[in-house]
Amino acid sequence: MTITPDEVEAPNTVPDIVPVAHTARYGRLPYALVLPSVAVLLVVLAWPMYKLVTLSFQNYQLKELISGSGEWIGLSNYTDIFTDPQFWQVLVRSVLFTTVAVVGTMVVGMAFALLMRRMHAALRVVFTAVLVLVWAMPALVSITIWKWMFDYDYGVVNYLLGKLNPDWALINWFEDARIGLAVIAALVIWGALPFVAISLYAALGQVPQDVVEAAQVDGATGFTLMRRIVLPIIKPVLIILTSLSVIWDFQVFAQIWVILEGRPTSDYYTIGVYAFVQSFGINDYGRGAAIAIVMLLIMLVASLFYLRQMRRIGDED
Amino acid sequence: MAGTYRRSRLPGGVMGSRPSWIANVVGVVVLVVMAFPIYWMVVTAFKPKREIISPTPSFIPSPFTLDNFTKALDREYFWSSIGNSLIVTVAVVLLSIVVGLLAALAVAWMPFRGRGNYIVAIILVQMIPLTALVIPVYLMLNQVHLTDALVGVIITYLAFVLPFTIWTLRGFISGVPREIEEAAIIDGATRFQAFRLVILPLIAPGLVATSVFAFIQAWNEYILAYVLLSSQSKQTVTVWLAGFTTSRGTDWGPLMAASILVAIPVVVFFVIVQGRLASGLTAGAVKG
Secondary structure, X not given: OOOOHHHHHOOOOOHHHHHHHHHHHHOOHHHHHHHHHHHHHHHHHHHHHHHHHHHOOXXXXXXXXXXXXXXXXXXXXXXXXXXOHHHHHXXXXXXXXXHHHHHHHHHHHHHHHHHHHHOOHHHHHHHHHHHHHHHXXXXXXXXXXXXXXXXXXXXXXXXXXXXXXXXXXXXXXXXOHHHHHHHHHHHHHHHHHHHHHHHHHHHHHOOOHHHHHHHHXXXXXXXXXXXXXXXXXOHXXXXXXXXXXXXXXXXXXXXXXXXXXXXXXXXXXXXXXXXXXXXXXXXXXXXXXXXXXXXXXXXXXXXXXXXXXXXXXXXXX | OHHHHHHHOOOOOOOOOOOOHHHHHXXXXXXXXXXXXXXXXXXXXOOOHHHHOOOOOOOOOOOOOOHHHHHHHXXXXXXXXXXXXXXXXXXXXXXXXXXXXXXXXXXXXXOOOOHHHHHHHHHHHOOOXXXXXXXHHHHHHHHOOOOOOHHHHHHHHHHHHHHHHHHHHHHHHHOOOHHHHHHHHHOOOOHHHHHHHHHHHHHHHHHHHXXXXXXXXXXXXXXXXXXXXXXXXXXXXXXXXXXXXXXXXXXXXXXXXXXXXXHHHHHHHHHHHHHHHHOOOOOOOOOO
């Protein structure tokens, strides 16, 4: 760090005017300190972001990949995808997948959090430990385990179902994409539950006991207490967790790609997979970029809720 | 989340006072369901092959074997992919700590013109999903012939962990009362000594937390590594794990053993940071 001896020795006997003194004392130092981070973020986030936008207005395929420059074609990529029935199917499928995964995560996560408040302290320690273990699993390890559990021939899920009813012993989980995507949604929910449940458990601990007791004196119980008192108080946490879940689940890729061994049929395409296949599968990078932009814009809506909430928390600091 | 998690350890709060036996029974059932996939990975990894591909799988590995682990270790490109992941991970952790700490110090302590915008930008870029940027990042690196090189992956991961690192460290640093530093200087320390001996230990939990975050992100990332690192000798562990199938089908025993090996470092670091976050920030630093 570039601090001169003068600055170090500077007597600081008037702490009341610290902000002014600091501005004068630090000079250009703060700019030097943030410079490396600004450089990295510009080169690796801002510039590719700009590239993505321009790419979506270009014809950029294998030939352009080799020459390194695309041909400007205006909105053609966008009109192409918007008039393509497959794109709309993909979009609806993504929205449905996200809805199921997010609602599942939040509802079960809330149930877990309430359960944790009610269970014996010793059981809660073990419960939390299991949640942390699941949380810590790398996504690819989770995907691999689930692929094995739902294996057609030797998967444990088919074995257990077969014990209940011999007809259920040979289910090909990934033959029908609707069932396959349901299994993948379950995998996504399983992986997201620890973060959501532990955060909600912590949020419930923030609800002041006297407020709850006052409401109880006024006759509020169970569901009413939950809806009128508890949920409004933990609303900021709920908004943050829901918008993060939307952001994560809408762009789902690895789960689908790896479980189907890099060859998902088109009825498995969610928007993330679709953008990937368009780009790296058939080398139409311009069109892939346009799909990615549409994906980003939809995710932006969820992000706005998240950002607003984070800013409020930031203001309180 | 650090603060939220820490506070969760405090007793009391709503609906926490009356443990019920129904909650305990349901809790145990839920616990078993949640833990089962991980349990099944471990059981499979220690089973001999004939037990794995058996119509009646056993839920306890008997006979117990380590064959699957030796098979996984002997598999092609296991060690090179571990090596590549280590290089990427260590580089991302070190770079993110240095770059992030510098920026966080400026943001937390030094009012400067544009600080508000900088903070907003940091939160904003956190919203950009890697999935969407894979296409332009690939094309950019392709133009400078860095697609099949670890450095491209390292720089990209760095950009993706930096916002979190800066945001988190900023929180830890602004939690340190400036009076502590001033007191150390009055006691005769130089500003650098004050930083190294007084401030650094106080923000150490933040450094641990952000290092672990960067480690986990870099170790677990799949899509960018999958797109960029085309030759098998360059691939990272996640890509190696995803490609663990042969023409004769999947060999589940070694695959589960390999999964355990890939998960262990992450689990260890994760558990460390959970404890650290719970231990509090400046507890005892300023006695009232």
